[in-house]
Amino acid sequence: MIIEYIRYRIAEPDREAFEAAYARAAVPLAAAPECVDFELAGCAEDPGAYILRITWTSQKAHLEGFRGGPHFPGFLAEITPYVNAIEEMRHYRRTPVVGAGSAVPTLYDWAGGAEAFDRLTVAFYAKVLADDVVGPLFAGMDPEHPAHVALWLAEVFGGPNRYSTERGGYHHMVGQHVGKSITEPQRRRWINLLLDAADEVELPADPEFRAAFVSYVEWGTRLALANSQPGARPPLHAPMPHWGWGVAPPYRPAS
Numbered sequence: 001m002i003i004e005y006i007r008y009r010i011a012e013p014d015r016e017a018f019e020a021a022y023a024r025a026a027v028p029l030a031a032a033p034e035c036v037d038f039e040l041a042g043c044a045e046d047p048g049a050y051i052l053r054i055t056w057t058s059q060k061a062h063l064e065g066f067r068g069g070p071h072f073p074g075f076l077a078e079i080t081p082y083v084n085a086i087e088e089m090r091h092y093r094r095t096p097v098v099g100a101g102s103a104v105p106t107l108y109d110w111a112g113g114a115e116a117f118d119r120l121t122v123a124f125y126a127k128v129l130a131d132d133v134v135g136p137l138f139a140g141m142d143p144e145h146p147a148h149v150a151l152w153l154a155e156v157f158g159g160p161n162r163y164s165t166e167r168g169g170y171h172h173m174v175g176q177h178v179g180k181s182i183t184e185p186q187r188r189r190w191i192n193l194l195l196d197a198a199d200e201v202e203l204p205a206d207p208e209f210r211a212a213f214v215s216y217v218e219w220g221t222r223l224a225l226a227n228s229q230p231g232a233r234p235p236l237h238a239p240m241p242h243w244g245w246g247v248a249p250p251y252r253p254a255s
């Protein structure tokens with residue numbers, strides 16, 4: 001991927017029309033398969049300064065694919081009046097320095113931290129052990145199992161990396177499912193019991209949290225089932241999954 005920055009200087013009377021032109025140009029830009037994402041920002045301290053950032057799949061994809069493709073004419077038609085206002089138009093390579101801030105809480109924090117995941121797994125495995133469909137799979141369960149799975153879930157949802165440092169991480173977890181021959185009814189029951197436990201211990205019930213939570217559980221249980229089948233050879237070394245809010249970050253009414 002490559003990032004193109006285009007800096008503009010727009011005189012005061014033209015700014016409204018400039019932003020409106022880019023709102024229209026955004027339509028063909030968004031339709032271009034060479035474009036990953038884009039953002040036009042106006043300078044708060046210097047209102048005439050604008051920066052357009054476009055992430056392209058590659059420099060070649062931009063210069064040859066997009067410029068030679070069907071979406072370019074419509075894009076160009078909107079922005080042509082502002083070409084003379086360009087102060088810089090260059091491609092920048094990415095560096096490893098990238099990250100997200102903490103303005104949005106992790107699912108771990110939103111759930112209530114380590115104590116919430118402990119409460120959840122204690123309630124959950126009590127139900128599991130008493131259940132006729134999944135119970136037999138856990139007949140020889142280590143009494144520390146709920147605490148271990150709590151560490152796993154906490155780490156996946158953005159908490160401390162204790163499962164990785166204290167329990168062997170992904171490698172250990174995946175080995176626990178190998179050969180278990182989990183069936184689809186057992187997978188579905190596992191989910192149902194976990195969601196019952198989430199209600200029982202009063203994990204946050206807001207739609208955004210529960211949607212993200214269920215999304216992980218749906219993903220993870222499908223992998224667990226596949227990895228547990230006879231002859232399955234899951235990768236034994238893979239990165240720890242990290243789950244976030246997805247497309248629906250937490251709803252926080254404006255104060």
Ligand code: HEM
Nearest residue numbers: 137141142145148152173176182186187190217220221224
């Ligand atoms: C999101 C889905 C799942 C996650 C995150 C998960 C997590 C884990 C973890 C972390 C362990 C190892 C715990 C340790 O370090 O001691 C484990 C073990 C195990 N899991 Fe899962 N699991 C999932 C789905 C399932 C499903 C669907 C089943 C069966 C219906 C299942 C059955 C088992 C069993 C039987 C063990 C071994 C328990 C023991 O004997 O101590 N898991 N799981």
